Amino acid sequence: MSRSADDRLIELETRMTWQEDALNVLGAEIQRQQRLIEQLEQRLKALGDRLTAADEPVFRGTARDEIPPHW
Template sequence: MTVDDSARIADLEARLTFQEDTLKILDAAVYGQQRRIDALEQLCARLAARLRDAVEMGPDPGADPRPPHY
């Protein structure tokens, strides 16, 4: 193996190490984003259920009193 080959192998190993580190960082970011998406989906489902319940109950007659000129 020549010096040039050794340098190329060392360069490739350094690049591989950098790519592995980058992959770990990106994997952690994707994992965090997925957890956040899951939490937001649960929140959205709860809010949709509350909205459905509010619509089914109908308007509160005391919420908007008639103006005095009626």
């Protein structure tokens, strides 16, 4: 038994509606994840900057000032 053209058209329109909804949901999720990635990148950069600042030497004298007192 073959289906009528109207039945096939209704089925295709229904599928298309579900697919459009799925694309909208996926698009919103991609946007949310992109915002999260950007926030994490900013935090990572801030932490990297803090590590770089922490690696700077505290002693700012000359090499002669670093000689131990018993020499």
